[in-house]
Amino acid sequence: MRTYAIGDIHGHLDKLEEAHRRIAEDRVRVGDTDAPVVHIGDQVDRGPDSRGVIDYLIRGHEAGKPWVTLKGNHDRMFTGFMADPDSHDAGLRAELHWIHPRLGGETTLASYGVERxxxxxxxxxxxxxxxxxxxxxxxxxxxxxxxxxxGGVLFVHAGIRPGVPLAAQSEDDLLWIRRDFHDYRGDFGCLVVHGHTPVDAVTHYGNRLNIDSGAGYGHALSTVVIEDDKVWLLDGLGREAIRPTLS
Structure with a gap:
């Protein structure tokens, strides 16, 4: 049971293309052409080419590649603005708007030729x-x-609310949750693979795996491969084992 996953892209087409090159190389090494690739969400904002990222993903899906692309909070803020410029996402602080420099909507619009x-x-x-x-x-x-x-792995953008069945999880939590999810040390009944909250490097906490290594802030876009209960980071040299941290 092999699955590949890519962290928060945030408008970096060059990093996304490199991530897929690494996956292609790993597929050759293990002889696998069918394992799905999960994009963990936040395709847009902050980086220079959100338009290019979405074009790339659409082409891959239309070509029938075994890809899964999940919705992130930044993706939802973009669609919210396009539906209504006065929209304010439920997970966003009251004083912020999607085009605020902290959020990156301005760079997303610039990639479509909408300036200033x-x-x-x-x-x-x-x-x-x-x-x-x-x-x-x-x-x-x-x-x-x-x-x-x-298998025994659940992929979501931000996380899940402990104690709530998956079918009853709110979209707001799946796209925005942080502390209540991060602080939970119990068993979720599966390994939860997520992004949303940048960390210095891919980190395995035992019950969850954070694969957002800060591409939106100029850092690496991380790519992992999961086989049953084992996790590896795909780097330029091959696979690097990611083991649960000791707490």
């Missing part, structure tokens, strides 16, 4: 964005699933 987002009235900005962002991109992002389960 932070200096313009929202409704004027939205009018131009509506003419330049392909409807197919919005359809793709809105339709992304929020979780993917395979």
């Amino acid at each position: 987002a932070g200096e313009r009235l929202l409704h004027d900005l939205h009018e131009e964005a509506s003419s330049k962002v392909p409807g197919a991109h919005m359809t793709f992002l809105r339709g992304l699933p929020t979780s993917f389960a395979r």
Whole structure:
């Protein structure tokens, strides 16, 4: 039971292409062409080429590649803005808006040729964005699933709320949860693989695996391969074992 997973991309097409090259090399080494590749969410924002990332993912899905692309909170904020420039995501602090420099919406719009987002009235900005962002991109992002389960592993963007069955989890938690999920040391009944909260390096906590190594902040985009209960980081030389941390 082999599954590949890629952390938060955040508009870095070059890093995404490198991640898939590493997966292709590993497939050759192990003789596997069918194992799924899970993109953990947050395709857009902060990086320079969100448009290119979405084009790349759409092409892969349309070509029938064994890919799963999950919805992240940044993906939902993008689609929310495109539906209504006054929208405010339920997980976002009241004083912030998607185009705030901390969130990266301005760079996403720039990748579509919509410039100076932070200096313009929202409704004027939205009018131009509506003419330049392909409807197919919005359809793709809105339709992304929020979780993917395979074997004893559950893939979600941010995490899950402890004690709540998967079928009853709210989308807000799956896309935004942090502390209640991170602080839980019990058994989730599966290994939860997630991103959302950057760490210095891929970290295995025993009950969860964080694969967001901060690509959106200029750091590496991490790629892992999971086989049953074993995890490896794919680096330029091959596989590096990731073992649970001792607590």
